[in-house]
Structure formats: C-alpha cells, structure tokens
Amino acid sequence: MSDSAASAAAALLDRIQAPAGSGRDIPDAATRETIGRAPVHSVAELDDAVARAKAAQPAWEALGHEKRIELLLAAADAIDANAESLAYLLSREQGKPLNGPNARFEVGACSAWLRTNAATVLEPQVIVDDETLHAELVYKAAGVVAAIGPWNWPMMITTWQIGPSLRMGNTVVAKPSEYTPLSALALLAVMNEVLPPDVLIGISGDREVGARLASHPDIAKVMFTGSTATGRKIIESSAGNLARLTLELGGNDAGIVLPGTDAKEIAQDLFWGAFINTGQTCAALKRLYVHDSVYDDVVDALAEIAASVPIGNGLDEDNVLGPLQNKAQFDIVSRLVEDAKASGGRIVTGGEAAPELGELFYRPTIVADIGNDAALVQEEQFGPALPVIRYSDVDEAFGWANGVDVGLGASVWSSDPDAAREAATRMQSGTVWINSHGGLHPMVPFGGVKSSGYGLEFGVEGLKSVAVTQVVSGPGRKA
Ligand code: NAD
Numbered sequence: 001m002s003d004s005a006a007s008a009a010a011a012l013l014d015r016i017q018a019p020a021g022s023g024r025d026i027p028d029a030a031t032r033e034t035i036g037r038a039p040v041h042s043v044a045e046l047d048d049a050v051a052r053a054k055a056a057q058p059a060w061e062a063l064g065h066e067k068r069i070e071l072l073l074a075a076a077d078a079i080d081a082n083a084e085s086l087a088y089l090l091s092r093e094q095g096k097p098l099n100g101p102n103a104r105f106e107v108g109a110c111s112a113w114l115r116t117n118a119a120t121v122l123e124p125q126v127i128v129d130d131e132t133l134h135a136e137l138v139y140k141a142a143g144v145v146a147a148i149g150p151w152n153w154p155m156m157i158t159t160w161q162i163g164p165s166l167r168m169g170n171t172v173v174a175k176p177s178e179y180t181p182l183s184a185l186a187l188l189a190v191m192n193e194v195l196p197p198d199v200l201i202g203i204s205g206d207r208e209v210g211a212r213l214a215s216h217p218d219i220a221k222v223m224f225t226g227s228t229a230t231g232r233k234i235i236e237s238s239a240g241n242l243a244r245l246t247l248e249l250g251g252n253d254a255g256i257v258l259p260g261t262d263a264k265e266i267a268q269d270l271f272w273g274a275f276i277n278t279g280q281t282c283a284a285l286k287r288l289y290v291h292d293s294v295y296d297d298v299v300d301a302l303a304e305i306a307a308s309v310p311i312g313n314g315l316d317e318d319n320v321l322g323p324l325q326n327k328a329q330f331d332i333v334s335r336l337v338e339d340a341k342a343s344g345g346r347i348v349t350g351g352e353a354a355p356e357l358g359e360l361f362y363r364p365t366i367v368a369d370i371g372n373d374a375a376l377v378q379e380e381q382f383g384p385a386l387p388v389i390r391y392s393d394v395d396e397a398f399g400w401a402n403g404v405d406v407g408l409g410a411s412v413w414s415s416d417p418d419a420a421r422e423a424a425t426r427m428q429s430g431t432v433w434i435n436s437h438g439g440l441h442p443m444v445p446f447g448g449v450k451s452s453g454y455g456l457e458f459g460v461e462g463l464k465s466v467a468v469t470q471v472v473s474g475p476g477r478k479a
Contacts, residue, residue: 008085016185016202026182029095029323030313030358038181041205043212046173049201053144053171054218056198061141061169068167072118074194076111082190083107090155090183091314091322095360100320101276110159110187116442117163122463124472132476139467141169142244143220146213148234150226151179151325152280152382155187157248160457161223162191162200165466170221175203175210177226179326211237219243221466225282228406228451246455246465249448251408252286252380254401255437257298258394258414258423259291266413266435267301273411273437275306275364278321279384280329283409283446285437287377288388289397295390299368302388303348306364312357323360324383330360333383336376337365340387345370350385372400380406394423402428408452411437 013036017023023037041049060068079086087103096102125137147161154176162172176184181204188202203209210230214222215237224234225248238245255273257266274285290298311321324330330353337351350365365385367376376387391397401410410429414420417434424432430448433439440446440458447456455465 005084005088008082009088012082012085012186012189013089013182016182016189024178026093028092029325029360030092032359035089035092036182038178038185039204041203041209043209046203046205046209046212047216049173049203050144050213050216050218052198053173053201056196057141057143057169057171060166060171060196060199063169068169069118071195072114072163072167075191076114076118078190078193079107079111079114079187083111086155086183086186086190088315089186093180093183094151094154095314095322095325096277097314097316097319097322099317101272102320102322103314106153106156109156113156113159113442114163117167117463120167120443120460120463122168122460122467127471130476131478133473134476135471135473138470138472139168139464140470142466142468143170144218145170145172145221145223145466146216146219146243147172147174148210148214148222148224148226149174149176149184150282151177152277152282154180154183157225158184158187160462161225164457164462165221165223166195166200168463168467170466171199171201173201173203173213173219175205175213178204178206214238214243215240217241220468222246223466224248228453231453244465244468246447246457247453248282248455248457249408249451249453250380250406251282251448251452252378252404252406253283253409253411253429253437254287254289254404254427255285255411255413256397256401256423257288257290257294258412258416258419259293261291261294261413261415263294263297263301265415267298267305269436270298270413271302271305271309274386275309275321275384276438278311278324279333279386280325280382281438283431283438283440285386285411286381287401288386289391289401290388291394291397292390292392295388299348299366299388302386303366306366307349309364311354311361311364321364321384323358324362325360327360329382330362333362333381333385336379336381337367337385340367340370340374340376340385343371343374345374345376345387372403378404398423398426402426405450406448406452407450408448409433409438411435
C-alpha cells in the first residue's frame with residue numbers, strides 16, 4: 001500500500017466523517033487505534049433522508065433505463081478510480097487484508113456488480129397474446145428502498161442492495177452496520193460524485209435508526225442482510241408499512257466430502273471456502289462432514305494450510321487472513337472453540353487467540369473428532385474455526401447436514417462428477433456448490449431457504465425483487 005493511497009483514503013474519510021468532537025469513534029480492527037468518527041444520525045435526520053429520497057424518486061424513474069445505465073456505469077468507474085483508497089479504509093475498518101480474496105477483491109466486486117446491474121435487462125413478460133386478449137406483466141420501480149447491511153462485507157453487500165434498486169428506478173436510503181459505517185459511507189460518497197442528489201442517501205446510526213428505517217411508512221422495499229434475529233424483527237415491522245422484503249440472513253453451511261475423494265485435490269478450495277474473510281462470511285463453509293475413508297487425509301491437508309497461511313495486519317501485503325472484526329464476534333468464536341475442546345474435540349491446529357498480533361486475532365483453527373451435536377457445529381461461528389465431523393454412513397451425513405434450521409449455502413465434494421451432482425440436490429440450501437464453496441456470480445441468483453431468509457438477489461431475479469409488477473391487459477390481436 002503506497003503512501004499516496006493512505007493520504008487519498010484520509011481525504012475520502014474527511015468527506016464522510018463527523019466533525020471533530022462529534023460522532024462515534026471507529027477503531028482499526030487490527031490495531032484498535034481510532035481511524036475516524038462515524039456520524040450518528042438521529043431518527044429525525046433519518047425521516048428527513050427518507051423524505052428527500054421520496055421526493056427524488058419520480059425524476060430518477062423518469063430518467064429511463066438508458067440514462068440510469070449510463071450513471072451506474074459512471075458510478076462503477078468512480079469506484080475503480082478510488083479503488084486503492086476504498087480498499088485501504090475497508091481493510092482498516094473491517095480488518096480484512098488488502099491482499100487475497102479480501103479488501104481489493106471486495107472493492108473490485110462492487111464495480112463489477114454495478115456493471116452487471118447496468119447490463120441486465122428485465123423485459124415485460126407477455127402472459128397471453130391471442131385473438132381476445134393481450135396481457136403483459138411489466139416491472140416498475142417500487143419507490144424508496146431501505147438498504148440495511150452487515151459488517152462482514154460492508155461495501156459489497158451494500159452494492160448488491162443498491163445497484164439493482166437504482167437500476168430499476170428506485171431511490172435508496174442505505175444504513176450500514178454500526179461496526180463498519182465508514183466503509184459503506186465512503187463507497188456511497190464516491191458513487192454520489194456522479195449520481196443526482198438524493199437518489200442514494202447514507203444514514204449512519206444505531207439499531208434504533210435501522211428499526212425506524214425498516215418500519216418507515218414511506219419505505220416500499222427493505223433489502224436486509226444480517227442476522228436471523230434482526231430479520232424476524234424486520235418481518236414484524238413490515239406488518240405496519242407492508243414493505244416488500246428481501247432477507248439474506250444467517251447460515252451454517254455444511255459441506256460433505258464423499259467417499260473416495262482425493263484430499264489433496266480439494267484441500268485449498270475447502271480451506272478458502274471456510275476461511276474467506278477469516279471465516280466472517282455468510283455463505284462460508286461452517287461444518288465439514290468427511291467420509292471415514294478419507295477423513296485423516298482431509299484433516300491433515302486442511303491443518304497444513306491453516307497452520308501456514310499468513311495472518312496479521314491487513315495493510316501488510318503478505319497477509320491474507322486478519323482479525324475478527326469486533327469483540328462480540330471474537331468472544332463467540334472463543335466460546336465455541338473452548339466448548340468444542342471440553343466436549344472432546346481435537347484441536348489439530350490453532351484453538352487459541354493470537355494476542356501477539358492484536359486483541360482480536362484468533363489462530364486459524366481446525367477441530368477434528370468432534371460430535372455433530374457440539375455447539376461449534378450447531379451454531380454459526382462466523383470466524384476462523386472449522387469443525388470436521390467424521391461419518392461412515394452417507395445418509396446419516398445428509399441428515400446431519402440438513403438437520404439445522406438454516407439453509408443458505410452447502411457443498412458436496414467428490415472426484416466423481418456424477419456422484420457429486422446426484423448428491424448435491426439432497427442438500428437443503430439456497431445454493432449448493434460442487435467441489436467449491438461460496439463462489440458468487442452477479443448473474444446467478446443467490447438467496448437462502450429455511451431461516452436463512454427469502455427472496456433472491458443478483459441477475460434478472462434480483463431486478464424483479466426491487467420492482468413492483470403491473471398487469472397491462474388489453475384487446476387481443478383481432479379484437
Ligand atoms: P445484525 O442483524 O446484527 O445487523 C445487521 C444490520 O441490521 C445492522 O446494520 C444493524 O444496525 C441493523 N439492525 C439492527 N437491529 C435492527 C432492527 N430492529 N431493524 C432494522 N435494522 C436493524 O447482523 P450482523 O451481526 O451485522 O451480521 C452478521 C450476520 O449476518 C450473520 O448471521 C451472517 O450470517 C449474516 N449475513 C448474511 C448474509 C447473507 O447474504 N445471507 C451476508 C452477510 C451476513
């Protein structure tokens with residue numbers, strides 16, 4: 001990271017942070033030094049933001065698709081032009097390293113997603129076209145969209161929410177997580193260099209502001225990514241404003257390694273499927289079921305990678321894993337690993353904090369010989385600790401994999417493509433990957449089943465989810 005990127009990041013920060021003496025201090029996730037002050041907007045300021053977004057919406061919709069496409073492409077260019085300073089700020093606030101599938105990768109995904117949103121077309125659907133009737137389903141803007149996001153991928157997930165919304169002619173009020181407000185606000189500031197006023201407004205506040213935003217009478221649609229507990233509250237508040245909801249909630253993704261699989265072939269992909277963003281990823285591999293015949297090989301191969309992968313301050317170009325983002329998450333991971341030890345799990349590598357690196361660092365951890373009922377298996381750890389469970393009966397492994405109340409992603413691993421494909425559909429999850437875990441594509445729909453939420457993001461389905469439908473019904477061809 002060059003000095004010029006650091007000073008450009010400081011200038012960007014100055015554009016978004018609260019004036020000196022106000023706001024809330026935000027720490028660097030790795031060093032815990034203060035990096036800036038997040039504005040703390042009040043409910044009254046939120047109400048004003050929604051009113052401005054509502055007033056701006058008709059003109060934004062009236063611009064038409066071509067002009068909005070042009071502006072989204074310009075916003076993607078603006079992100080690329082500021083990529084290093086955005087990545088620098090993201091790395092400090094969130095903790096993810098610049099390198100690897102981390103901060104630079106996340107910023108790159110933002111512009112890539114916006115370009116795909118711009119290029120995706122949602123055509124009216126002709127339902128009936130005969131002598132007596134011509135009926136079409138057309139898609140229109142919903143109005144003002146609330147975009148409420150988590151702290152793990154704060155820029156990318158915000159982009160997933162706002163890109164399709166803007167594309168379809170909605171205006172957006174975005175409320176980032178109170179843990180990572182600066183990253184999201186910086187992204188919005190860069191996009192707002194090219195967007196018309198009040199089309200995209202960032203509000204930074206606590207949970208009370210999030211709750212008010214979701215229940216606001218002028219919000220037509222809530223795009224929410226976060227915990228299942230908060231998702232349930234948003235469902236309750238939608239009883240008041242009838243806002244349409246897309247809920248991307250918690251997960252506890254399972255992977256199953258089938259008999260006869262070559263451990264060395266899959267070890268790298270397994271590792272990154274679980275440890276991407278230091279395990280703080282919604283659709284990361286969080287429980288791995290491995291057949292007895294290959295169990296020891298898989299555990300050894302994973303442990304070898306985990307013990308050698310560089311971890312530390314994200315601004316150091318060598319590192320590819322970082323700290324936990326916040327103390328609450330650090331405590332969850334510590335508690336679950338201690339519980340795993342107490343219940344007989346074998347720590348193959350890691351299993352403890354790494355205080356010499358900083359307060360919130362935890363060593364990449366592989367826990368073997370752990371029972372399916374351990375808390376580390378049954379609860380979402382959201383951190384760098386992977387339980388590996390041995391099985392000998394494939395049906396029992398699927399029973400375990402599907403035996404939780406969430407279903408975001410899942411994976412099956414096999415050297416036999418036919419066996420893998422057949423096994424894949426047995427998983428109860430919104431996505432199932434074969435021989436990989438967690439890869440996303442801006443045109444491929446993504447969403448959860450069971451308590452992982454409902455609604456789809458990305459591609460054409462993603463545009464539909466931020467639109468309202470209207471049936472246009474008229475005379476048929478020979479009428
Ligand atoms: P969280 O639910 O605590 O917070 C998410 C956002 O909701 C924050 O911006 C918060 O301020 C806001 N909020 C809190 N209370 C609210 C309320 N009553 N009404 C409206 N908004 C409110 O989640 P988190 O801890 O930031 O994120 C971690 C969780 O998110 C994990 O469970 C993870 O699996 C999940 N996640 C899911 C996906 C996905 O795509 N399914 C992606 C990333 C993270």
